[in-house]
Amino acid sequence: AQSVTQLDSHVSVSEGTPVLLRCNYSSSYSPSLFWYVQHPNKGLQLLLKYTSAATLVKGINGFEAEFKKSETSFHLTKPSAHMSDAAEYFCVVTGDSSYKLIFGSGTRLLVRP
Amino acid sequence: NAGVTQTPKFQVLKTGQSMTLQCAQDMNHNSMYWYRQDPGMGLRLIYYSASEGTTDKGEVPNGYNVSRLNKREFSLRLESAAPSQTSVYFCASSQSGSSGANVLTFGAGSRLTVL
Numbered sequence: 242a243q244s245v246t247q248l249d250s251h252v253s254v255s256e257g258t259p260v261l262l263r264c265n266y267s268s269s270y271s272p273s274l275f276w277y278v279q280h281p282n283k284g285l286q287l288l289l290k291y292t293s294a295a296t297l298v299k300g301i302n303g304f305e306a307e308f309k310k311s312e313t314s315f316h317l318t319k320p321s322a323h324m325s326d327a328a329e330y331f332c333v334v335t336g337d338s339s340y341k342l343i344f345g346s347g348t349r350l351l352v353r354p
Numbered sequence: 355n356a357g358v359t360q361t362p363k364f365q366v367l368k369t370g371q372s373m374t375l376q377c378a379q380d381m382n383h384n385s386m387y388w389y390r391q392d393p394g395m396g397l398r399l400i401y402y403s404a405s406e407g408t409t410d411k412g413e414v415p416n417g418y419n420v421s422r423l424n425k426r427e428f429s430l431r432l433e434s435a436a437p438s439q440t441s442v443y444f445c446a447s448s449q450s451g452s453s454g455a456n457v458l459t460f461g462a463g464s465r466l467t468v469l
Contacts, residue, residue, distance in 0.1 A: 340387075340402050341412065341413070342456070344396035
């Protein structure tokens with residue numbers, strides 16, 4: 242069965258420092274993986290997606306993620322945090338049907354001035 | 355371009371009451387979804403509609419019904435609301451369900467409280 246684990250429920254960084262949000266997945270086949278962001282009281286927005294093309298995926302707002310099959314990881318990074326990055330981030334993997342996405346429990350990113 | 359529109363944004367119900375959450379998309383997407391979001395649990399799929407005229411159960415369908423009214427609209431009904439259905443509900447749509455291409459566009463959410 243497919244599953245996804247976000248290793249940190251909260252991450253706090255200072256503005257201008259790097260961001261690392263960790264995600265491990267489990268899948269019985271080659272999955273598609275996504276990161277979504279949710280700003281307070283808003284719907285979710287796609288940050289980036291991995292679909293077996295390139296292992297390093299670039300997304301919006303300077304975020305990127307690297308698919309590492311040997312480690313079953315898909316960590317999200319950004320070189321320099323901005324105050325506007327404060328939000329909740331969800332790692333997502335395709336489930337047993339392409340219509341059934343499996344969402345992680347979320348990581349709340351706090352950016353300190 | 356409105357994207358995905360949900361109504362109402364907020365609703366308070368008493369146990370046993372019924373209500374319908376409405377969702378409409380203007381992107382000509384084939385597939386539509388209803389999720390619920392609870393603290394610390396991410397999003398869980400309630401029902402989805404792969405295409406107009408079809409609906410299928412997701413992970414947590416009990417206590418809910420859906421109707422795919424046409425290609426644009428997908429409603430979620432609570433026939434007899436229970437406190438366990440207090441949650442934030444999100445409607446989403448996607449162009450294709452094929453693996454690797456399925457990217458969801460979400461509405462802004464509907465916050466439901468059942469007393």
